[in-house]
Amino acid sequence: MEELEFIHVSKEFKNKNETIQVLKGINGKIQKGTITTIIGPSGSGKSTILSLCNLLSTPTEGEIFIRGKEIREWDVQKLRCYVGIAFQSAPLIKGSALDNLILPAKLHGRTLEQPKKYMEYVGLSEDLLDRPAKELSGGQRQRLSLARTLVNDPSILLLDEVTSALDSISSHEVEELIKKLNHEHGTTILWVTHDLDQAKRVGDHTWLVLDGKLIEAGPTNELFEAPRERQTQQFLELKRNMR
Numbered sequence: 105m106e107e108l109e110f111i112h113v114s115k116e117f118k119n120k121n122e123t124i125q126v127l128k129g130i131n132g133k134i135q136k137g138t139i140t141t142i143i144g145p146s147g148s149g150k151s152t153i154l155s156l157c158n159l160l161s162t163p164t165e166g167e168i169f170i171r172g173k174e175i176r177e178w179d180v181q182k183l184r185c186y187v188g189i190a191f192q193s194a195p196l197i198k199g200s201a202l203d204n205l206i207l208p209a210k211l212h213g214r215t216l217e218q219p220k221k222y223m224e225y226v227g228l229s230e231d232l233l234d235r236p237a238k239e240l241s242g243g244q245r246q247r248l249s250l251a252r253t254l255v256n257d258p259s260i261l262l263l264d265e266v267t268s269a270l271d272s273i274s275s276h277e278v279e280e281l282i283k284k285l286n287h288e289h290g291t292t293i294l295w296v297t298h299d300l301d302q303a304k305r306v307g308d309h310t311w312l313v314l315d316g317k318l319i320e321a322g323p324t325n326e327l328f329e330a331p332r333e334r335q336t337q338q339f340l341e342l343k344r345n346m347r
């Protein structure tokens with residue numbers, strides 16, 4: 105059974121006078137324990153795909169199955185424990201690093217047994233637990249945000265441009281951390297990135313999304329080195345010329 109399956113998924117948003125068709129009939133499967141990088145131009149619908157996977161929004165048409173169960177049949181709280189999400193801006197609440205770390209447990213009426221374990225896992229010193237979150241560096245904030253996502257022990261992790269605000273050293277460190285999580289816990293990862301080198305480095309599989317359509321999906325090496333679709337070739341060529 106696939107961990108995640110999209111069957112003819114479309115999404116439209118209605119603004120005042122117009123309807124915007126953002127996703128157009130996405131069909132795709134994600135196997136458990138794999139890293140899938142999602143690439144495509146700005147506005148093509150990448151983040152919308154992620155937002156559907158933990159019910160931040162719902163498909164207008166089609167179905168999304170997670171572990172064989174249609175997403176709208178899941179209890180939302182259970183789904184959001186099973187499917188974690190982390191964003192570029194790493195929104196943290198006021199208060200200490202610890203206040204942030206315990207938040208998911210608190211929201212589910214639990215206490216967090218070993219906050220130090222999570223700090224250690226993401227390579228943060230436990231001395232930072234009492235520090236105001238706003239005093240942490242960008243890289244530390246992003247790690248803390250990931251640690252907070254891990255508190256629920258998600259089986260699927262959705263990552264939206266999680267390294268784009270970081271310098272290249274911090275960015276590589278976060279990549280290594282996510283790969284470790286994937287190897288050690290078998291976490292299934294969907295990773296939206298603008299950085300094609302990163303998509304190549306971390307992906308087992310890659311999806312190219314153009315104008316709301318899944319143009320090509322395949323093993324990362326094949327998609328980059330021997331793309332099947334003309335539109336993939338054109339997109340990769342355009343990106344190479346922009347360097």
Ligand SMILES: Nc1ncnc2c1ncn2[C@@H]1O[C@H](COP(=O)(O)OP(=O)(O)OP(=O)(O)O)[C@@H](O)[C@H]1O
Nearest residue numbers: 117118124126144145146147148149150151152153
């Ligand atoms: N809540 C919303 N209401 C109206 N339009 C929306 C909404 N969310 C997204 N859109 C539109 O859907 C389109 C796709 O947005 P999305 O954020 O999924 O693209 P993206 O590929 O992730 O872009 P980027 O790479 O710039 O983050 C955009 O035109 C965006 O303006």
